[in-house]
Amino acid sequence: MNFIALLYRTVGLLTRTCIIDVQLYSYLFWSDGRDSSAKIERSDLSGNSRTVLVSSAQGLVSPTTLVVDFSSQKLYWLDSAAQKIGHVNFDGSQPFTWTISSLRQVSAMTVYRVRTFCTVQND
Numbered sequence: 001m002n003f004i005a006l007l008y009r010t011v012g013l014l015t016r017t018c019i020i021d022v023q024l025y026s027y028l029f030w031s032d033g034r035d036s037s038a039k040i041e042r043s044d045l046s047g048n049s050r051t052v053l054v055s056s057a058q059g060l061v062s063p064t065t066l067v068v069d070f071s072s073q074k075l076y077w078l079d080s081a082a083q084k085i086g087h088v089n090f091d092g093s094q095p096f097t098w099t100i101s102s103l104r105q106v107s108a109m110t111v112y113r114v115r116t117f118c119t120v121q122n123d
């Protein structure tokens with residue numbers, strides 16, 4: 001059985017957008033769902049101890065990319081549908097988002113030290 005099938009079976013994902021295996025901290029992070037069911041979750045490496053870090057109740061619409069910043073222990077995400085970038089601590093505390101209203105489509109990102117770099121598509 002491959003890793004993705006195991007994760008689907010273990011945590012019951014609806015739609016897989018992004019999965020990150022962070023063995024250094026023994027965590028899995030993933031985004032799941034869209035619109036009113038959108039959420040970003042964390043579990044241990046076996047899929048147990050699930051925790052919702054961010055949900056649609058906090059303005060999440062369609063998270064498409066997850067990036068881990070090990071130095072600050074933060075998880076970053078792109079939400080292209082909401083035109084937002086956000087981050088949250090690994091334990092789910094201190095969620096923060098900022099809007100990128102001038103961009104049509106943010107398609108990828110990475111974090112290096114205190115800087116966030118994005119790939120964008122403009123008209």
